[in-house]
Amino acid sequence: MLEIALSHRFGDFALDVDLHLPPGLTVLFGRSGSGKSSVIKAVAGLLRPDKGRIVLQDRVLGDTDRNIWLPPHKRGLGVIFQEGRLFPHLTVRQNLLYGQRRGGTGELSDVVDMLGIGDLIHRRPAGLSGGEQQRVAIGRALLANPGVILADEPLAALDEARKGDILPYFEMLRDRDIPILYVTHSPAEVARLATQVVVLDEGRVLRQGTARDVLGDPALVPAGIRGVGAVLEARVARHHDDGLTELDASGVPLFLPRVSSSVGDVVRIRIAAQEVILSRSRPEGLSALNILPGHVDSIRSGDGPGALVALRTPAGRVLARVTQRSAQALGLAEGVSCHAVVKTVAIAPEDIGRG
Numbered sequence: 001m002l003e004i005a006l007s008h009r010f011g012d013f014a015l016d017v018d019l020h021l022p023p024g025l026t027v028l029f030g031r032s033g034s035g036k037s038s039v040i041k042a043v044a045g046l047l048r049p050d051k052g053r054i055v056l057q058d059r060v061l062g063d064t065d066r067n068i069w070l071p072p073h074k075r076g077l078g079v080i081f082q083e084g085r086l087f088p089h090l091t092v093r094q095n096l097l098y099g100q101r102r103g104g105t106g107e108l109s110d111v112v113d114m115l116g117i118g119d120l121i122h123r124r125p126a127g128l129s130g131g132e133q134q135r136v137a138i139g140r141a142l143l144a145n146p147g148v149i150l151a152d153e154p155l156a157a158l159d160e161a162r163k164g165d166i167l168p169y170f171e172m173l174r175d176r177d178i179p180i181l182y183v184t185h186s187p188a189e190v191a192r193l194a195t196q197v198v199v200l201d202e203g204r205v206l207r208q209g210t211a212r213d214v215l216g217d218p219a220l221v222p223a224g225i226r227g228v229g230a231v232l233e234a235r236v237a238r239h240h241d242d243g244l245t246e247l248d249a250s251g252v253p254l255f256l257p258r259v260s261s262s263v264g265d266v267v268r269i270r271i272a273a274q275e276v277i278l279s280r281s282r283p284e285g286l287s288a289l290n291i292l293p294g295h296v297d298s299i300r301s302g303d304g305p306g307a308l309v310a311l312r313t314p315a316g317r318v319l320a321r322v323t324q325r326s327a328q329a330l331g332l333a334e335g336v337s338c339h340a341v342v343k344t345v346a347i348a349p350e351d352i353g354r355g
């Protein structure tokens, strides 16, 4: 659907990628300087590489061999940056229509309803909160009726609460048919939003896979991915009267603070490795509600005192960050049976997404 082949040099840095992206939301992930922004810029038409070819469906946006490199305004893109970059002298409505005027056919009222920005429509950007501005920026991108949406760290400037407010709108975008290229450093955003993840390292594709494969892979930790953790999919089993929701993760009950999804829905949850405690025997008399039985799959030690233990559980792979000392004291080794223990509150609302 979206083909991106690029090779380009900036001094010592060589970018060399060849990607075929299916519909959905593709996260470009990797440490600072790995080449994420360069890929986005090339797709946007802001960087002309030494050699490259970019094809969206059947439309050639660039092909250096044929001396084609369309300028940004001819590419049919929707762009969402870290700050909204709205026009300060225009009202919200005019900002939205600005996108539409450039060839868009999306219905203004639909987009306004979807983003809940009806009350803001006559205001100017300066008076809006960061989260409100980002919602307007999402609307403007959508109304441009784009072939692809580029989102470059769109939540980075927002505080945690506002991030939580905006994430569902990106879930809605993901569920439309427009491919989205999304740059972030946040594992929580990857877990919540990614249809697939492309991990870049020194200008090359280190790995391409689902959020579950990539974030749950201890081998990717040295590539600068902090905050690793498992991504599990589970079905909402019951909402309890005490404010908890019970999930069924392939037969294992998991309890979370109440989620808005309905019984029967599939949700994605991220369990950060540092929030998991390991126990050889099934713990009793413990306040934590979530206990996943499993077997040790691998143990990776780094340079420091820590180790990352991957467990196979019926619910999927779970990662735990423990000290090497604890790993030894527990006698952990490949194949050994073990329980992962997770507090209910360790699963934050922004870590729970629609499946």
Ligand SMILES: Nc1ncnc2c1ncn2[C@@H]1O[C@H](COP(=O)(O)OP(=O)(O)OP(=O)(O)O)[C@@H](O)[C@H]1O
Pocket (backbone or CB within 6 Å): 010, 011, 013, 030, 031, 032, 033, 034, 035, 036, 037, 038, 039
């Ligand atoms: N215009 C430029 N001129 C020279 N070097 C550049 C230019 N743009 C990018 N680079 C270099 O290319 C490399 C990749 O940069 P890029 O901005 O694509 O990385 P990134 O993964 O987006 O990083 P970050 O997460 O910090 O935004 C870096 O070493 C950067 O210094």
